[in-house]
Amino acid sequence: MTDNIIIFDTTLRDGEQSPGASMTLEEKLQVAELLDEMGVDVIEAGFPIASNGDFEAVSEIAKVVKNSTVCGLARAGNKDIDRAGEAIKHAEKRRIHTFISTSPLHMKFKLQMEPDRVYEKVIESVSRARQWTDDVEWSCEDGTRTEFDFMCRCVEAAINAGATTINIPDTVGYTSPDEITSLFRRVIETVPNSDKAVFSTHCHNDLGMAVANSLAAAKGGARQVECTINGLGERAGNAALEEIVMAIRTRNDIFPYTTGINSKLLTRASKLVSAVSAFPVQYNKAIVGKNAFxxxxxxxxxxxxxxxxxxxxxxxxxxxxxxxxxxxxxxxxxxxxxxxxxxxxxxxxxxxxxxxxxxxxxxxxxxxxxxxxxxxxxxxDQVGAQGDKISVIAMTVIAGTGGTQKAVVTLDVDGTHVTEEATGDGPVDATFNAIKQIIPHNARLQLYQVSAVTAGTDAQAEVSCRLSEDGTTVTGRSADTDTMVSSARAYVSALNKLMVRRQKDVQNAQTSAAE
Incomplete structure (x- = not known):
């Protein structure tokens, strides 16, 4: 048995099913291209039968992905499977992932089908999918609550029908690490043709054990892990790709596996998925959270x-x-x-x-x-004692719904008045552009924040501007009843602090050279 773990990313399918996490076609393409670059083995691009938009997204992803296998999800029905087959047909490497529920609870209340009929649907669905591609994955939905003998019977049938990957999902996040290790080990040992398929795990995080269960399943013989960026997914989410990859890398002594993931792209992927899904990453999130390091x-x-x-x-x-x-x-x-x-x-x-x-x-x-x-x-206290080198003397700002946003700013620079005019994307941007023309610099604006000092329409606007340059971060603040004047003064205040810091660096360099 190989020690390589196939990374199956379902951010664009299971992740997007999170309430409020829907993505546009352009956003899905962005994510898919980054997953492909990162080294994800299989990208589950969507559920093509769900909507025309999902079908189009899977189809377009299939055209742009270069290295990863593109997968479409389908229920155990001909229409679902054919729709998925059509969506992935342009992919260099393509897979159909078909599933049906096998737990007593799901068969009785969700499917309202007898076990024998479910068994027949397993064979029918896998056989149908094989007409579209040789790479077929079959899943027993709610696998961790499925009766063991019935599961083994269905798994054997799916492999005989042509399934090359068998997924035993913990659909509702119900199992524990010890249980899932034992389950995979027993299924692989019991099913006579298990050596003809790769076994996969797909864990949800309802009890906070999705990553632990995924790694435990690998110990039981699973060699594909289904996961999402940031753990995005329905309810409490899925196993987080970044956590699985780094757990394997960091604790290779107890998880002696490999993956093809370029871990240096994990934070970039996290930020992209967070941005397009509008789901913020908690500060203390493992691996990619703001406070992780x-x-x-x-x-x-x-x-x-x-x-x-x-x-x-x-x-x-x-x-x-x-x-x-x-x-x-x-x-x-x-x-x-x-x-x-x-x-x-x-x-x-x-x-x-x-x-x-x-x-x-x-x-x-x-x-x-x-x-x-x-x-x-x-x-x-030298900044205050020496006095600012730059100050705002006068300014005029033109803003409104029509015409160009423009600012004319006059600064006192070491006793000399300098005036510049600039345009921008709004009055604040125009004002800062004019100041930058007078005082050229490479500082990056990290924060622009406006708050009212008091209540009422005559309240002063308190503005904070944070600038960063060469590892130095400074903040300038100002308050004025005119928001534009306050903005200009706060920006100039920050520039003054940067100039003092530059001068200090020069003095330190000269002192070091003299020594």
């Missing part, structure tokens, strides 16, 4: 600074994350604070460091997010 605890930060392996079992770069994030906050320790000061260009003596650390802790109790400039303000 972030540390605020002082004990953890101290360990990370000494050796990253103390608190990280994976390298962030291996899943497409830029690096570890040591978040400065009220839980941060003295070691992390000293390291941050050094990164910002400060070398303080012990007493000065302790005083700055105490002020930092006091500030962290008041502020939820501590940025680089907050820390700089604790140890250096």
């Amino acid at each position: 972030a540390h605020e605890s002082g004990i953890h930060q101290d360990g990370m600074l000494k050796n990253a392996e103390t608190y990280e079992i994976m390298k962030p770069e291996d899943v497409g994350v830029g690096g570890t994030d040591l978040v400065m906050g009220k839980h941060s320790g003295r070691h992390a604070f000293k390291d941050k000061l050094k990164e910002l260009g400060y070398e303080l003596g012990d007493n000065a460091l302790q005083q700055a650390f105490e002020r930092f802790k006091a500030l962290a109790d008041k502020k939820k997010h501590i940025f680089d400039e907050d820390i700089e303000a604790l140890v250096d």
Whole structure:
């Protein structure tokens, strides 16, 4: 038995069935192309009989996918199977995935069919699918609640009829790791022709065990895992592809398998699926969550600074994350604070460091997010003492439903008044473009936020602009009853802080060169 695990991604079928997660054709094509690039073995592109839109999506995906097998889902009926066959016919490698319920509960209440008729439908559906392709997958829906002898009977029949993959799904997330390992092992040992098919697992997360159950099924002999990006799926979702791949990679000692997935694309895939499905990824989500490689605890930060392996079992770069994030906050320790000061260009003596650390802790109790400039303000009041090099003198903004959005801005730059005019996608964009023409820079705008200081139509607009340049992040703030004036002043305030930081970097470089 090979130790390679076939990754069967059903984000575009089972994942899209999540209420509110429907995707457009263009979005599905984007996801499919990235899954193909990432090395997914089988892409279940949709349920072609469900709608004309689903049929079109599967058909178009079949045309653009280069390496992956494109799969269409079908119930155990001729119309479903033929529709799926038509949808995938343009694919380089194509599969039909047909299924029928086999548990007593489903057969009685959902299908209202006797077991013998279900058995006949298994043979009929697989035989029909084989007329379209040699690659046929058969699933016994609600497999983990199916009577064992009946399951084995159906599996044997499906393989005899031409199924090359047998999927035993935990449709309602009911089983446990020990149970599913035993189930796969027993089925494979009991069914006489089991060696002629690949066995697959498809686990839902209703009890939070989808990934654990999928890996346990592999221990029982499953060599295909059906999963989705971010665990997207009906109810509590499916097994998460990124978690399965990284569990195998990180704990290869207990999961001695391989996959063909390029793990460095996992975070990119997560963000794309989150964006097109409008399902946000929880911050503490394993592998791809915002906090998966972030540390605020002082004990953890101290360990990370000494050796990253103390608190990280994976390298962030291996899943497409830029690096570890040591978040400065009220839980941060003295070691992390000293390291941050050094990164910002400060070398303080012990007493000065302790005083700055105490002020930092006091500030962290008041502020939820501590940025680089907050820390700089604790140890250096030079920005205010020296005065800003740039200030807003005058501005005129033209906005409205018709015509070009335009801004004319005059800045005082080291005592000289400079005026520029620019257009943009809205009045704020035009204003910032005009400022950038006066003060050229490569900083990226990470945040633009407007909030009312008080209630009423005469309230001041408090604007925050966060800029990032070469690893330095600064925030400028301003308040004014005119939102555009406040926006310009906040943007200029951030630029002033960047200029002070640049000057500091130059001074540090000169000092180092002199030494």
